[in-house]
Amino acid sequence: MSYFVNVTLTGLTQGMIYAAFALALVLIWRSTRIVNFAQGSMAAATTFIALALVQAGWSYWLALVVALASGFVLGAIIERVIIRPVEGGNELNAVIVALGLFVALQAGIAIVFGSSFQSFPAPFGLEGFSVGDRRIALTPNGIYIIGAVIVTMLLLVALFRFTRVGLAMRASAFSQEVSRLLGVKVGGMLTLGWGLAAVVGSLAGLLIAGGGFVYPAYMDSLIVFGFVAAIIGGLDSPVGAIVGGLILGLALSYISGYAPRGSSLVTISALVILMVVLLVRPGGLFSSTTARRA
Amino acid sequence: MAEAHGATAVSATGGTATGTRLLEVEGLTSAYGPVRALDGVTLSAEAGRITAVLGANGAGKTTLLRTISGLVRPVAGRVLLDGKDITKAPVEAMVSKGMAHVPEGRGVIAELTVDENLRVGSLFRGKVAKSEFDRIYDLFPRIAERRNNHAHTLSGGERQMLVIGRALLAQPRILLLDEPSLGLAPRIVAQIFGLLRQLVDSEGLSVLLVEQNARSALSVADVGVVLNLGRVVVTDSASALMGDEDLRHAYLGF
Ligand SMILES: Nc1ncnc2c1ncn2[C@@H]1O[C@H](COP(=O)(O)OP(=O)(O)O)[C@@H](O)[C@H]1O
Ligand SMILES: [Mg+2]
Numbered sequence: 001m002s003y004f005v006n007v008t009l010t011g012l013t014q015g016m017i018y019a020a021f022a023l024a025l026v027l028i029w030r031s032t033r034i035v036n037f038a039q040g041s042m043a044a045a046t047t048f049i050a051l052a053l054v055q056a057g058w059s060y061w062l063a064l065v066v067a068l069a070s071g072f073v074l075g076a077i078i079e080r081v082i083i084r085p086v087e088g089g090n091e092l093n094a095v096i097v098a099l100g101l102f103v104a105l106q107a108g109i110a111i112v113f114g115s116s117f118q119s120f121p122a123p124f125g126l127e128g129f130s131v132g133d134r135r136i137a138l139t140p141n142g143i144y145i146i147g148a149v150i151v152t153m154l155l156l157v158a159l160f161r162f163t164r165v166g167l168a169m170r171a172s173a174f175s176q177e178v179s180r181l182l183g184v185k186v187g188g189m190l191t192l193g194w195g196l197a198a199v200v201g202s203l204a205g206l207l208i209a210g211g212g213f214v215y216p217a218y219m220d221s222l223i224v225f226g227f228v229a230a231i232i233g234g235l236d237s238p239v240g241a242i243v244g245g246l247i248l249g250l251a252l253s254y255i256s257g258y259a260p261r262g263s264s265l266v267t268i269s270a271l272v273i274l275m276v277v278l279l280v281r282p283g284g285l286f287s288s289t290t291a292r293r294a
Numbered sequence: 295m296a297e298a299h300g301a302t303a304v305s306a307t308g309g310t311a312t313g314t315r316l317l318e319v320e321g322l323t324s325a326y327g328p329v330r331a332l333d334g335v336t337l338s339a340e341a342g343r344i345t346a347v348l349g350a351n352g353a354g355k356t357t358l359l360r361t362i363s364g365l366v367r368p369v370a371g372r373v374l375l376d377g378k379d380i381t382k383a384p385v386e387a388m389v390s391k392g393m394a395h396v397p398e399g400r401g402v403i404a405e406l407t408v409d410e411n412l413r414v415g416s417l418f419r420g421k422v423a424k425s426e427f428d429r430i431y432d433l434f435p436r437i438a439e440r441r442n443n444h445a446h447t448l449s450g451g452e453r454q455m456l457v458i459g460r461a462l463l464a465q466p467r468i469l470l471l472d473e474p475s476l477g478l479a480p481r482i483v484a485q486i487f488g489l490l491r492q493l494v495d496s497e498g499l500s501v502l503l504v505e506q507n508a509r510s511a512l513s514v515a516d517v518g519v520v521l522n523l524g525r526v527v528v529t530d531s532a533s534a535l536m537g538d539e540d541l542r543h544a545y546l547g548f
Contacts, residue, residue: 167414168414175401178403181385182389182414182418184414
């Protein structure tokens with residue numbers, strides 16, 4: 001029984017990170033119809049910025065803030081300079097540009113920060129809490145991860161629901177032409193959208209790095225899981241991204257916890273789950289394609 | 295001109311007297327690759343009037359409106375609003391210059407609610423009094439009932455009311471409408487056109503109405519411009535066009 005609880009807690013914590021990463025992908029897909037393959041290396045870049053600051057003696061929290069802010073700037077600049085020319089054009093061009101960016105950023109990180117493994121600090125303890133005489137798999141750092149992702153999501157919901165700029169961003173994402181005719185500065189909204197998505201993606205990168213090792217490609221597995229979570233959720237739906245992330249986190253945790261030699265099956269399992277979901281619901285669990293076509 | 299409803303007037307006429315040329319199009323030519331959809335079109339829309347642009351499918355009506363609002367860039371010609379050249383102005387700036395364009399297919403944002411659609415239309419103005427929204431809902435009680443529903447649940451007529459209401463919230467001096475009657479029951483068309491007439495007569499709104507449905511359009515318009523294969527065939531008063539049987543048969547299909 002306690003083993004089951006532990007596996008579930010591990011799954012939830014991981015799932016939260018997948019959810020954040022998936023959400024970053026969804027934000028960009030919704031507004032620019034581009035699957036941002038560079039999301040992982042963008043997050044890696046900002047994580048390395050945080051690491052450099054921590055190594056220079058800064059506190060974790062200050063480094064976190066600077067890293068998230070630089071994520072915003074990086075996302076905004078990438079949209080404005082690199083993505084804008086291929087937006088709304090041939091989809092293949094956008095894919096090639098995003099993949100090129102992925103490779104270029106990863107190489108750039110290796111050049112600037114080196115390609116060795118470096119340990120990244122966690123702001124809170126990594127020992128599970130004790131319940132009675134047992135230790136459970138929920139750690140103080142795990143609570144921080146879950147809390148940070150929930151707070152971020154609530155802030156995004158508030159932005160989109162209750163603010164004027166949030167409404168302008170949603171309108172731009174759904175219908176660029178109509179929004180422009182209504183006087184919305186769509187270009188600015190897309191830049192802002194990429195910036196925010198990069199902040200969320202960077203947060204996922206920083207959270208998963210905490211207490212582990214980072215190297216230029218350390219985000220690669222998260223990229224796979226984040227994509228799977230986003231597609232499970234329907235790629236268009238922020239709620240879907242979160243649910244997809246949690247489902248995937250739990251499923252993978254159960255597989256690695258219960259299946260024989262389960263941990264070696266994790267990546268392949270993610271792809272199997274993806275295939276099953278797409279066979280049953282080709283648009284993902286929360287697809288809104290009917291609404292979009294209307 | 296009739297007295298405006300103070301702060302809740304739906305259109306800001308900016309003092310342009312009825313009959314003066316508010317929107318002028320001079321020698322406008324637009325092309326999609328080798329296809330010239332507009333070929334030297336010259337026309338004007340007068341303040342406080344409804345100007346109807348009529349023509350068969352493919353005549354260039356949509357291209358005309360899209361070129362006026364900057365969605366299509368012309369290869370030649372000019373667009374003037376109140377005497378000022380707006381040919382190169384960005385699309386996003388048109389509405390603040392006093393021109394609201396309701397595109398073909400209506401342009402509701404299906405994923406947003408009715409209320410959110412209206413609010414998007416007022417964003418560029420900053421804070422807009424609630425009374426202005428109430429005024430739009432008073433004009434279109436059917437969408438008032440559905441204000442918290444997603445726009446994709448609306449019927450065609452309700453969508454048309456929503457997008458016209460949304461355009462009015464911009465307090466435009468001129469409203470560009472692309473085939474508002476398309477796919478609507480005659481009763482709804484009559485209702486919407488009647489309302490337009492009322493807004494034009496009582497508040498000095500100006501309308502450039504593009505329609506394939508020439509009979510309905512001429513019944514509400516003051517002036518008609520007949521477009522064929524990207525060229526203006528004739529410009530005359532709506533009543534004169536109605537009376538010209540040969541022209542109606544040749545270009546207007548009724
Ligand atoms: N996006 C486009 N690409 C290529 N040709 C177009 C495009 N839009 C319209 N056309 C062509 O331009 C001409 C005028 O079309 P349009 O302005 O839509 O006419 P209308 O609105 O009067 O039906 C037609 O021959 C049409 O096929
Ligand atoms: Mg048309």
